Amino acid sequence: MNALELSKLLELSMALSKHVVGQDSAALKQYSKTLIFSLNQCVTADAIAVLSGDKQALTILASNGLSEDAIGRRFLLKQQPRLNAIVAADGIVSFAHDSTHPDPYDGLLLAQENRLPVHACMGFKLMLPNNILVVTFDSLRPESFQSYSDTYLNMLSNIVLYQTQRVQESITFYNQARAHKAIQPPKMEKKHALVGESVSMQTLKAEVELVASSDFNVLIQGDTGTGKELVAKHVHQLSARADKPFVQINCAALPDTIAESELFGHVKGAFTGADKDRLGKFLMADGGTLFLDEVGELSLLLQSKLLRALQSGEVQAVGADEIRVVNVRVVAATNRDLQHEIKQGKFRADLYHRLCVYPLHVPTLTERLDDIPLLVGFFLEQLRTTLNVKQVVMDKLTLTKLLQHDWPGNVRELEHCISRAALKAKHQQWQADIIEIQQIDIPIKSTSEMPASLISGTPRSQHQVSMKSAVEGLQKQLIIDAMEQNQMNWSAAARQLELDRANLVRLAKRLGVDLKKQFG
CATH class of the missing domain: 1.10.8.60 (Helicase, Ruva Protein; domain 3)
Structure with missing residues (x-):
């Protein structure tokens, strides 16, 4: 290696060692952004991404050079041969420009004029105690990574691994201290992960993580289509009951005639058609979580029977003499305003307080x-x-x-x-x-x-859209001003705006900044 390469590796190590680990659920994501910024100084690429997951699937923690819709994607390794090869190997994995394996980012690079396949790709994995991180580098130029020696790339990956392990240990210690226990809850299945990084979703995720570590009953409230069932599954999978049953029942589809049997079960001969014993949902969920979807649709008669089970933790199957004790955590969901329903006499106040030990609000998409x-x-x-x-x-x-x-x-x-x-x-x-x-x-x-008459009642949406336009307009004007002040020099303008040159060029392109029209 030459002196320049050694200098870059030293700067990488120093930059990562200076990273201050945050004390929240987004700490690893914040570190990933710092990692990408630092790697940009070491390797020239059109896109760099940090992914997290296991040996089945990966999701992007942070990226530079990829389109916005890339972040939400979940890459199944059995369908992504390049990512699968990186996870299976030790050290750096490079792919020839004419590799027949499709790249997971084909059509997603910001640097491309058209929806073209990626031509050069390499990456490496970072094995951590609870998950796998993968770092990928992609370029539209076939020869992009040929100038980097194996020694240089291996040393780079070792530095990143060491610093990432340090960050992961800090995050783990903090989580254990906050939970007042040395054993972390079982790992959540990624297929039920909550997608979103907005302020309202970060608040919801923090609330879910907090209540999941307890055994409190939860009431999830939100409009139709917001994802209340997904939140319920998330609560279960982050809890100590994650390896126990998750049983759900749609209360809106429960007629009074069969509801008691559905909830508590029945014995053979209890009524016409009861030709065999049947476990109710409470017994099926014993030790785990019972999810009562659309709980606001229950009749007052069923509400009283449900309340009795919640108060005593005991259930009695229809037609049975035996009373059985169950250990069930109840998570309920509704799109109704139950406090208003209580005032209208349509929902029992005592049942509401039994269910709403810890309320969660799922935000609308607006x-x-x-x-x-x-x-x-x-x-x-x-x-x-x-x-x-x-x-x-x-x-x-x-x-x-x-x-x-x-x-x-x-x-x-x-x-x-x-x-x-x-x-x-x-x-x-x-x-x-x-x-x-x-x-x-x-x-x-x-x-x-x-028409204005149709949107006059939705000021929140108008405000959000105009805010986005205003921010992009400001960014565009700042770039134009910086380029004018620096005689059209991208590097000087990037220093003035405290951005990486490549990032500035991509941002200008995304915002549609036409410098020829502006200055020429």
Whole structure:
């Protein structure tokens, strides 16, 4: 190695060692951003990403040079041969520019003019006690990484591994101290992870993590389509009951005639048609979690029977003499305002207080518009598998259109909208390897396209959209001013704005800054 390479490795080690580990659930994500910034100084690439997961699937913790919808994607290793090879190997793994293995980021690099496959790729894994981190480097130029020696890359990966282990140990010690116990809860299945990094979702995740470590009953409240069932599963999987049953029942579909049998079970001959013994949902969930979905739809008669079981922890099957004790944690969900229902005499106040030991509010999609790119990426990765295509992407104008819609049906409406659009796009682009969803595939009207009379009642959405436009407008003007002040020198402008030069170029391109038109 030459002196320049040694200097870069030394700067990498010093930068990572200076990173202050945060004391929250986003600590590893923050470290990943610092890691990417530092690696940018060591390796020239169009995109660098840090992924986290296990030997089944990986998700992106942080990235530079990838489109917004890449972050929400969940990459199954059995479907991603390059990521699978990196996880299976020890040390740096490089792929030839003509490798037949598809790259997980094909069509997702910001540096490309068109939806082109990645030409150069390499990466390495970091084995940690509770998970696996993978660092990937991608470029559109086939020869990008050929100038780096194996010695240099191996030393780089060893430095990153050492510093990452230090950060992971700090995070683990903090979590154990906060929980007042030395054993961490079982690892959550990634398929039930909550997607979103907005302020409201970070608050929800912190609340879920907090209540999951207890045995309190939980009441999840939120509009239809916000993902209350997903939150319930998240609570269960982060709890000490994660390896026990998670049993759910839709209270809205429970007629009074069979409800008692569904909840508490029955014995053979208890009533006409009871030809064998049957366990109720409480007994099926013994030791685990019982999820009562749409609990606000229960009749007053069923509410009284449910209350009795919650108070005593005892259930009696229909037609049985024996009373059985159950150990069940109850998580309930509703889209109704139960306090209003209590005033109307439609819901029992004592049952409400039994269920609402710890309330959780799931935000509407309008309250978390910043999460739409992540959700889009998450759904597109699922659709890639469902539609059996190499890649599904979305153009920027279409994504902007989604950000400007009101989404009365929340995340569920967004998912169905994207699914329909992807199917249409596949039908129209049936010969393409990379399917691109365009505006024509999504027949929704953005807020800006609607008459004022239709959106006057939704000031929150208007404020969010105008705020996003204002921020982008400010960024655009700052770039133009910096370039003008520095005689069109990208490096000088980047120093003035305290940005990496490559990041500044990508940001200008994303914002549509036309310097020729401005200055020439």
